[in-house]
Amino acid sequence: MYTKQQIVEVEILDLGDKNQCYGRLDDGISIFVQGPAAVGDVVTAEIFKVKKKYLAANYRGLVKPSPHRIDPICPYFGLCGGCKWQHMDYAEQLRLKRKQVQDALEHIGGFKDVECEPCMPAPELFGYRNKMDFSFTDLRYLTPEEADIPADQLKKPIDFALGFHAPGCYSKSIDIDHCDLSPEEMVMALNTTRAFCLRHKEELPVYSTFSHTGELRNLVVRKGGNTGEFMVNLVTTTHHPKLMQELCDDLKSVLGDRLTTFVNSTTSAKNTVAFGEQEHVLHGDGVITDRLGDYTYRISANSFFQTNTAQAEKLYFQILESARLKPTDIVYDLFCGTGSIALFASGHCQKVLGVEVVESSVRDARENAVRHGVGNCEFIQLDLKDIKQIEQEMRDFGQPDVVITDPPRAGMNPKAVKTLLDIAPATIVYVSCNPASLARDGQMFCEEGKYRLVHCQPVDMFPQTNHVESVARFERVD
Numbered sequence: 001m002y003t004k005q006q007i008v009e010v011e012i013l014d015l016g017d018k019n020q021c022y023g024r025l026d027d028g029i030s031i032f033v034q035g036p037a038a039v040g041d042v043v044t045a046e047i048f049k050v051k052k053k054y055l056a057a058n059y060r061g062l063v064k065p066s067p068h069r070i071d072p073i074c075p076y077f078g079l080c081g082g083c084k085w086q087h088m089d090y091a092e093q094l095r096l097k098r099k100q101v102q103d104a105l106e107h108i109g110g111f112k113d114v115e116c117e118p119c120m121p122a123p124e125l126f127g128y129r130n131k132m133d134f135s136f137t138d139l140r141y142l143t144p145e146e147a148d149i150p151a152d153q154l155k156k157p158i159d160f161a162l163g164f165h166a167p168g169c170y171s172k173s174i175d176i177d178h179c180d181l182s183p184e185e186m187v188m189a190l191n192t193t194r195a196f197c198l199r200h201k202e203e204l205p206v207y208s209t210f211s212h213t214g215e216l217r218n219l220v221v222r223k224g225g226n227t228g229e230f231m232v233n234l235v236t237t238t239h240h241p242k243l244m245q246e247l248c249d250d251l252k253s254v255l256g257d258r259l260t261t262f263v264n265s266t267t268s269a270k271n272t273v274a275f276g277e278q279e280h281v282l283h284g285d286g287v288i289t290d291r292l293g294d295y296t297y298r299i300s301a302n303s304f305f306q307t308n309t310a311q312a313e314k315l316y317f318q319i320l321e322s323a324r325l326k327p328t329d330i331v332y333d334l335f336c337g338t339g340s341i342a343l344f345a346s347g348h349c350q351k352v353l354g355v356e357v358v359e360s361s362v363r364d365a366r367e368n369a370v371r372h373g374v375g376n377c378e379f380i381q382l383d384l385k386d387i388k389q390i391e392q393e394m395r396d397f398g399q400p401d402v403v404i405t406d407p408p409r410a411g412m413n414p415k416a417v418k419t420l421l422d423i424a425p426a427t428i429v430y431v432s433c434n435p436a437s438l439a440r441d442g443q444m445f446c447e448e449g450k451y452r453l454v455h456c457q458p459v460d461m462f463p464q465t466n467h468v469e470s471v472a473r474f475e476r477v478d
């Protein structure tokens with residue numbers, strides 16, 4: 001018999017969905033351990049749930065390390081939810097990412113005879129992010145060491161933090177002064193902004209998600225991975241010209257020529273999404289550019305852009321390889337964002353139709369095409385749930401031979417899948433940041449024998465994290 005709060009010792013045999021570690025106790029009962037364990041570790045864990053067939057427990061300590069275990073380099077490891085896999089060597093991270101995709105295809109999609117390729121490694125294991133979104137909160141997340149110290153004796157104030165939301169606790173942030181996934185300029189901008197905001201705490205209070213008062217919301221920093229251009233975007237409730245000019249001067253004195261543009265975005269939204277309604281440009285022209293392959297993209301404060309430039313290039317070449325385009329092909333790029341996949345495909349086919357719901361992204365996509373003199377891409381603003389409009393657009397543009405679809409994490413709406421099946425292109429290339437969505441939608445493509453999954457390539461866009469991207473090729477069965 002097991003009881004809550006009982007401590008047990010267990011060897012970790014596998015890592016499952018949502019980063020749960022799996023083991024089996026001597027009597028054969030399964031145990032799911034939450035915490036920073038690696039496959040092959042022997043750990044102690046404290047049981048918090050007792051069920052007939054399994055136990056759930058929290059990681060408490062390491063008894064014997066796995067051969068794949070390495071020392072995490074980040075002081076916030078275990079607290080910050082960002083890099084959950086920093087304690088595993090890279091070969092092990094890649095093995096687990098491939099396994100995640102393979103397991104989802106087999107267990108959720110029912111694809112028993114498809115072997116996915118080894119996960120494509122990233123060239124940079126740290127410092128690879130071209131965008132970071134740091135949050136301000138008036139509730140600092142306290143570390144376990146700080147929990148018992150009286151508030152007035154803490155080194156940092158408890159009512160101010162600039163960093164990342166604590167996992168599972170959206171109202172609090174961990175105050176960070178360093179992040180190994182960020183290039184140096186981002187860390188410099190983070191610490192300069194924090195120091196400035198702490199000096200001006202009275203005039204610039206932190207926005208509260210409870211009272212919906214206050215000013216400081218997010219600090220978004222972007223660096224063109226292939227151009228080095230650097231943007232700082234401070235998101236506030238209202239614009240304070242004098243204070244923003246002072247912050248701009250501080251940033252310029254620390255970053256010098258490395259600061260391409262400084263924007264103060266303002267929003268009245270009652271949420272903490274870093275999306276500005278108005279932009280006040282204090283330095284530069286409010287945009288940076290980045291390059292993928294032969295194409296240079298304009299990126300403004302609100303634009304979507306893949307967050308790992310070097311690996312985005314590899315992802316896009318993989319998409320092209322999977323699509324095997326012919327010069328006569330009509331291609332649809334569904335969920336096209338700013339049209340980056342469409343531009344990549346445009347030189348290899350007859351024409352491309354990009355479909356996207358966000359108006360500003362469609363505008364960026366059109367501008368990007370014009371700037372590169374690409375004349376065979378059209379972009380339309382359309383919600384992919386709206387079947388009637390898709391059918392009309394299709395009649396106008398022509399039946400696609402190849403559809404590339406890159407939906408958000410939740411995958412495609414069942415109505416959109418149904419429409420895709422009715423359109424019946426010869427090839428569907430499904431790009432996914434969520435193996436479960438890929439497997440679920442892929443099963444719908446294949447369940448009536450209309451399509452078969454012929455190839456799946458996992459790509460590591462985010463080393464040190466448990467996230468994995470995949471490119472899967474489905475072929476129509478004629």
Ligand SMILES: C[S@@+](CC[C@H](N)C(=O)[O-])C[C@H]1O[C@@H](n2cnc3c(N)ncnc32)[C@H](O)[C@@H]1O
Nearest residue numbers: 335336337356357358382383384385406407408
């Ligand atoms: C994962 S991003 C893909 C972006 C793009 N393919 C790229 O590589 O940069 C998903 C895109 O789908 C768009 N989107 C989300 N829901 C949509 C819908 N119902 N209809 C059309 N587009 C949608 C989002 O705005 C976002 O740009």
